[in-house]
Amino acid sequence: MKPLAAILALSTALTLPGLALARPITLTTTLNNYGGDGAYLALYVTDAQGAYVGSLWMAGEKSKYYDSLSGWYRMTGGDTRQVDGITGASVGAGRTLEITLDLADALFDAGYTLHVDAAVEEMRDSPNEVELPLTTAGASATGSRYIASVSYK
Amino acid sequence: MIRAFHRWPGILATLLLTVLALSGAILSVYPAAERLAAPQAGAELSVADLAASVAASHPGLEQIRRSPSEQITAYWFDGGTPRAAVIDPATGLDAASADPDVVRRWLTNLHRSLFLGDAGRIVAAVGAGAMLLLALSGAALVARRTGGWRRWFAPLRGPLAGRAHVEIARIAVVGLVLSSATALWMSASTFDLLPDGAANPAFPAKASGQTGTSLATVSALQLPAASLRSLSLADPNDPADVHTLKTDQGTGYLDQGTGALLAWADLSVWQRVSETIFMLHTGQGAAVLGLVLGLMALGVPAMAGTGVFLWLSSSRARPRIRGNAPPRQAETVVLVGSEGGSTRGFAATLHAALSEAGQRVHVAPMTGFDPTRYPQAARFIILAATYGEGCAPASANGFLDWLRRIDRAPDAPLAVLGFGDRSFPAFCAYAEEVAATADAKGWPQLLAFDTIDRQSPQEFARWGRAVGAALGIELDLVHQPVTPATEALSLLSRRDYGAEVQAPTAILRFARPRLSPWKRLAGQGFARWQAGDLLGIMPEGSSVPRFYSLASGSRDGFIEIVVRKQPGGLCSGQLAELEPCGTVQAFLRRNPAFHAGRGRAPLILIGAGTGIGPLAGFIRGNARRRPVHLFFGMRHPDSDFLYREELADWQGAGRLSRLFTASSRGERPHYVRDALRNEAPEVARLVGMGARVMVCGGRGMAAGVSAALADILLPAGLTPALLKAEGRYVEDIY
Incomplete structure (x- = not known):
């Protein structure tokens, strides 16, 4: 498996007001060989009540297909400003997406949840395929349709 | 342009x-293929019934989609494993795999x-x-x-x-x-x-909080199944979640507890157009x-x-003009109206010969012609092809408009030479119109309007001598459109006729040359040809080929032509002396305009003298016994009745239906046009049946035939020109 060259550092994403402290995390998403075109992935965070907080990454550049990522689309109303500057190429079957970003300390161990929606052309939509809590210890999970694993540390 | x-x-x-x-x-x-393979839904089936039956047989159902090809696919989770299948809408059960086709x-x-x-x-x-x-x-x-x-x-x-x-x-x-x-x-x-882009309604902020309504009773789903795009079912464990319905009208959200339509947005006009x-x-x-x-x-x-x-063949055939004199110094200005580039080739030859004779010559396209650019011009020469049915060729666009517009024609005299193909109804029509308009505008004439048929080098050389005479110089125009690759043909046999009537004519039969495997595969050279195609022969001592119509096709296995010895003719003289086993350098040129074709309509073949060559070839190749009527003109049946024995055999074998001959010498001089007039009712009947007329021979004969046919067809309201336009009257004239 070849890690996708989508490694970048974000300093502004999800920096809550008044909370300057942030820690760098590396988020790795590996897709299985589902036998289709490149997958669109939306990575976003909700709070303890399940309300949308912000987006971490959007893999897939054509906003007209974002409504297939229905979890993200419902939360944001399809607002592309949510992913301005944090958008990259879709991720091919069997490939790995690795992103590095600075997340505010306040997001960890406070009931926040990371969600990954996935969609592939002419195949089923897979909203909220993976959810995992944000903890300082890191976490990993496996998906059900397209995603082999998601982990961060 | x-x-x-x-x-x-x-x-x-x-x-x-x-x-x-x-x-x-x-x-x-x-x-x-998908449309044929997809199980069809009945017209009365509703989205509600479809969804209910699929949901019943697929616990964990997430989504139902209907493709534009009417294929219905269900996606569900079976104990945590994602599954998908093409559904038979009549039963709600799996019909086929939903895996996307890799190819x-x-x-x-x-x-x-x-x-x-x-x-x-x-x-x-x-x-x-x-x-x-x-x-x-x-x-x-x-x-x-x-x-x-x-x-x-x-x-x-x-x-x-x-x-x-x-x-x-x-x-x-x-x-x-x-x-x-x-x-x-x-x-x-x-x-x-x-x-x-998608115009989805805002996600409903509040749902009923209930779950588990029966899909079959939801009123928003009482739509024909044919209007469904997709139905995504809400997560039953999340009461805030709702069903998402997409139809050919728009998108909406349904409460999963009450079935109420919570929000709806129509497709935008742009979306409909895009779809x-x-x-x-x-x-x-x-x-x-x-x-x-x-x-x-x-x-x-x-x-x-x-x-x-x-493109390759036209750019190969387009020679460059070397040493084109600047416009301001040119004495002779050659204007070219060329479509594919062959007429420009003639201009290059003219330019080279005039330059060699000491003239300062400028060659330019007819388009954009401005006489004030040529203060020293002593004469203008226009070489113009004709495009299609009498239109200006590409490099002459706008010239005729300019000519019609001007008040006063240039003083330096003009010669117009037209290039065309006599088998087209509008032979040299554009050049002729240019010449006539120039004349009407009072443009002085250097030479009378003349024409070149099918790029004939001989006619061009003859016209060159006339130009030379008008200029007081010796002008020898040797034009060779594309250097042909020749092959040596060896004479198999010759049969001589006509010596007694001062028309020495011979039927020459050559052996088919050996071909390389590549040429045979690619159909090049003497790999394949038909009667009516042309044999180009390069006589010794000249680089200008002479063309003879072929009297045989490649199926006959030999190459046959009919040649009359012209007084003083270089090529025909050499052929007249050719003995069996002697060779000539020759090449093939296709002439599809003069093929008999594969139809079943009767053929009326009309020829005189050597013109019988290709016509005899058509009859010889008429194995399917298409009705063929031959009108053949000769001088005397005892001397130049070419193919006499074969014609009798072919008639016996049914390859020739009827033969009409006319002889111009003897007690009752009779020409082929007279033979036609004698058979006027029969000719008119055949043409009425859709017959194709093919004429081969000298120009005088062809003109006589055309006039006779015009009279014969007049009662039927037809003209030779009308038949020509339909491709039912073709000529091979020399």
Whole structure:
């Protein structure tokens, strides 16, 4: 498996007001060989009540297909400003997406949840395929349709 | 100008368009196959019933989709494993696997992005733009060639490659315009250049909090199943979640507890247009149209091949003008109206010969002619081809308009020479109109209007001598359009006729030369030919070939011509002395305009003297016993009755229906035109049955025949010109 060259550092994403402290995390998403075109992935965070907080990454550049990522689309109303500057190429079957970003300390161990929606052309939509809590210890999970694993540390 | 818009995008995009067209043609089959394979829903089936029956047989159902090809797919989770299947709507049960087709996906990616992502999508869009430009410029060229949009399907003449190119184009152009224009729209849509994005309603903030209503009773789902796009079911464990319904009218959210419609948004006009365009391009939802478009796309590789071939052969045939004198110093100005470039070749020969004779000569296109640019001009010479049915050739556009507009013609005298093909009804019509208009404007004449038939080097040399005489110089125009590759032909036999009537004529039969395997495969040289094609013979001591109509086809296994010895003729003199086993250098030139063709309609063959050559070839090759009527004119039956024995045999074998002869010497002088008039009712009857008239021989004979036919056909309201326009009256005249 070849890690996708989508490694970048974000300093502004999800920096809550008044909370300057942030820690760098590396988020790795590996897709299985589902036998289709490149997958669109939306990575976003909700709070303890399940309300949308912000987006971490959007893999897939054509906003007209974002409504297939229905979890993200419902939360944001399809607002592309949510992913301005944090958008990259879709991720091919069997490939790995690795992103590095600075997340505010306040997001960890406070009931926040990371969600990954996935969609592939002419195949089923897979909203909220993976959810995992944000903890300082890191976490990993496996998906059900397209995603082999998601982990961060 | 239009030609440039056709040529360059075509050459640059040849490979790309071939790839796009072939992949598109194969993809066009899928929607039709899917449409045939997909289990059909009854017209009375509602979305509610469909959803209920699928949900009943698929616990964990997440989504039901209906493709434009009417295939219904269900997605569900079976104990944590995602599953999908094509559904039979009648039963709600699995009918087939829903795995995407690997080959189809591969072809789709090749077709839309050449596997190069967005860069490839842009390349494909540029290809679509080039295709649209080619289709539109090509359509304009076809209209110009056939003589107008109303004559779009008029019969074509000319060499095979050019004819094939246009024949395919005028059928396929509709599909190609549609496919390329819709492709551009889809590209614009993909790159978010159009406001046709999803217009989904705002997600409802509040749901009833209940779950588990029966889908069968939801009133918002009481729609025909045919209108369904997709139905995504809410997560039953999350009471805040709702069902999402997409139909051909719009998108809405349904409460999973009460079935109430919580929000709805109609499709925007842009979305509807984009969906229609998607259907037109892919054939998904319009399978038959898709197949038709795919079939038309198959014309693209053929047109790319013939188009590049046409371009290569015309650029090879276009010689450069070396040492073109500057306009201000030119004494002689040669204006060229050329379409494919062959007339320009003649201009180059004229330029070279005049320059050698010490003249300062400038060659320029007729388009944009301005006499004030040539202060020293002592004479103007126009060499003009004719495009299609009497139109200006490419490099003469606008000249006639200019000529009609001016008040005063230039003082330096003008000579006009027309180039054309007598087998076309509008032979040299454009050049003739230029000459007549110039005359009417009072432009002094250097030489009377003259014509060159089928690029005849001899006629051009003769005209050159007239130009030389007018200028007081010796002018020897040796024009050789394209250096032909000759082969040595060995004489098998000769039969001599006509010595007693001062018309020494011989039927010469040559052995077919040995061919390299490549030539045989590629059909080059003497690999394949038909009676009516031309044999070019290079006489010793001259670089100008002489052409003779072939009296045999390649199936006969030998090469036969009929040659009359001309007084003082170089080539015919050498042939007259050729003994068996002697050789000549020769090459083949196709002449598709004078083939008998494969039809079943009767043939009326009319010839005199050596003109019987190709006609005898047609009869010899008439194994299918098509009705053939031959009118043959000779001097005396005892001396120059060519093919006398064979004609009797062929008549016995049914290859020749009737033979009418006329002899111009003897007690009752009789010409072939007289023989025609004698048989007027029969000739009129045959023409009425759709007969094709083929005339071969001298110009005088052909004129007499045409006049006689005009009289014979008059009562039926037909004219030779009308038959010519239909391709039913063809001449091979020398």
